[in-house]
Amino acid sequence: MRGLAVPAALVGMLGVAGLAFGRLYSDPLAARLFVGAAAGAVTVSVAARRLPSATVAPLSVLGLAGYTLLAVRLTAAASHLGGPLSRLTVDALANGVPRVLTAMIPIEPQPDTVGVPVVATWLAGLAGGELALRGRRTLLACLPPGLLYASVLYVVGPNAERVLWQPLCFAGFAAVALAVSARNGNDDAVPELTGAQRAALRVRVAAGTAAGLAGTLALVAVVAPPVAHGVGRHPADPRRYVTPPQQDILDESPLVRLSGWALGPDQRLFDVRLSGGAGGETRIRLAVLSDYDGVTWRVGATYRPAGRVLAGPRATGDRTAPVTQRITIDELDGRLVPAAAVPERIDGARVSFDQASGTIAIPEGLRPGLGYTVVSRAPKIDVNLLPSAGAPSGPTVARFMRVGSDAPKEMQQLGQKLAEGNPTPYARAQAIEQFLAEHYRLVSDAPSGHAYPNLTFFLFGPPGGGGQRGTSEQFAAAFAVLGRLVGLPTRVVVGFRVRPGSPTVRGADALAWPEVLFDGVGWVAFNPLPQPDTRPRPVEDDFKPRPEQSTPPPSTAPPPSVAPSSAAPSRSASAAAVAAGPPVGTLVAVTGIFGVPVLCVALIVLLRRSQRRRRLYEGDPPGRVLGAWREVLDALRLAGRPPPPHLAPTEVADHAARVVAAPPGLRPAAPDLAELAGLVNAVAFAPCSVPPGGSFPGGSSPGGSFPGGSSPGGVPPGGVEPAQAELAAAQATAYIADLRARRPWWRWLLWSADPRPVWWARRNHR
Structure with missing residues (x-):
């Protein structure tokens, strides 16, 4: 009975953790599955305590696999979910954590909401049972159930009512395990000691006990006030750190669909x-x-x-x-x-x-x-x-x-x-x-x-x-x-x-x-x-x-004393009209206010076109391929969707395809950049004719899209044909046109007047 007391206490502690987590669920089936996982894990350790230590873990893993399949089957039947058992199990283990943290409370016991807690309870039982039975470290064996219980309390947070008996039972099970496994400290177990040695041993034991008691009291004095002060506080909810899936624009504002209906x-x-x-x-x-x-x-x-x-x-x-x-x-x-x-x-x-x-x-x-x-x-x-x-x-x-x-x-x-x-x-x-x-x-x-x-x-x-x-x-x-x-x-x-x-x-x-x-x-x-x-x-x-207060009231002009004439105005009247016109300084100021921005925009447009012409149509074929690639990267940055710098060219092509992806049937598919990415790889990683430290045609790297973000250091001699360079330019041009067409009308108008690509090119050149 003394040998079974510690495993029973471990099952009790793990069961308390399972019952605490089961308060989030709408059906007691979840709590039963958690308690069953605790009992199953410790039972496997007790049954295999006389076997070699290397065989315990495989046996326990087999037991865990069988119990997980049983839990998935029971919860799938209870929630009327169909589908193969293997698919439900894989989905439960892969998506269990986010599903639990984003699920509505009370949570319904389903394969994806009980799979991960069952596995965590079983593993805690396996660790605690092995430490207590094979390692004979009862205090250390209480650590896995303690960590599991603390994690459960954090996840439950403010989403369940307070229960006092569960933490008291957990502490009681831990105390029983420690008391049963305590060694006999009677000094009569060593009969060969002399009287003086026994007296000295008693003094040392008493001193150690006093020191331990003093340390415990000091720890309680330090920890008890903040713990007592925090009892009435509202616990933190980890669910607030997990954002549930968001809706698209039609679901976020379905009011606009009424006119269509x-x-x-x-x-x-x-x-x-x-x-x-x-x-x-x-x-x-x-x-x-x-x-x-x-x-x-x-x-x-x-x-x-x-x-x-x-x-x-x-x-x-x-x-x-x-x-x-x-x-x-x-x-x-x-x-x-x-x-x-x-x-x-x-x-x-x-x-x-x-x-x-x-x-x-x-x-x-x-x-x-x-x-x-x-x-x-x-x-x-x-x-x-x-x-x-x-x-x-x-x-x-x-x-x-x-x-x-x-x-x-x-x-x-x-x-x-x-x-x-x-x-x-x-x-x-x-x-x-x-x-x-x-x-x-x-x-x-x-x-x-x-x-x-x-x-x-x-x-x-x-x-x-x-x-x-x-x-x-x-x-x-x-x-x-x-x-x-x-x-x-x-x-x-x-x-x-x-x-x-x-x-x-x-x-x-x-x-x-x-x-x-x-x-x-x-x-x-x-x-x-x-x-x-x-x-x-x-x-x-x-x-x-x-009417607004700032609007002046309308005034009525006095009737003219002379009937209006349809004759042509005289020369003096024309001169008076010219004299009454705006002064020259006003015209210059107005021209400067509106003319300077127009000239700046025109200059930026010319610089952008010149840069594009140099990249796509001037230089050797490798340089033109890299120029087309830089045009695509600049377009993605202008659209607000730049690729991460660690992506390879083929991954950047996939990213570009996702940027212009549209639901089927709404508009034609965007041009594919896979062939352009292949040409960039050929230019970047083929045998080099330029010694290390050289530069690419155009004076810069492909824009940070190579693995590791480093410069390859050269281009291959004749590695790219002129026809392939023309194909790269055509693909880049078609993709950029499609990407620009998907922008709002005002961003479509400002696309060619954006000065940032010129600055990016100069910075890369330096």
């Missing part, structure tokens, strides 16, 4: 079958946009890998009856997943979830035929609390109050006008909703856009010129901005309406609506869209923007 009203996006709920029209949410910078409404969400159980935003009251949606994707693309608010469970797809907004995303993207089932329960809104509800404020809602750069004065004046006579937040929200619904027209062919210039034109533009009309994009964005200008925390939701009896959701069903946050109530949706077949009232009847 409105122009294709018959496009089949997805099919949905509903069960449960109160009946009537149901709205399916796609995205919640919370951040606005004056140009774009953005999602601003943090999507973390989630299991089937989704822990959404905390509700302030009761929830409605659950609504089950069976959704099958048709032509809807992107990564955002449509679902009714607020989803609590999803089956049929591995998703990521944003707890703040309650929206879902699929990292791999939607595909036709994808089917999944979502169970949602929306919070109940007590309409009796709305008239007296206040609007929250403070840092927690600051993101819902930002309006980006300075809002147009017309919009600020309109917000002040609508807030007059409406002291409560709900009254102000109703005033904005009513104003937009009564004065503007809902159309399907309005251009997309919700930046300040677009909203200003939508609110105050002339009706005959396209103003005062828009899609739900402009209505929702205008409501949200006006609400923030009058102190309401707002956001924009993009989604779809599901009509009763029509399971197919089409492009005409896409819409956006605003929501306002109220104290004690939560987010409340508003509908600023006009009713069908209603004639909007002119905006000028109820609101006319005041």
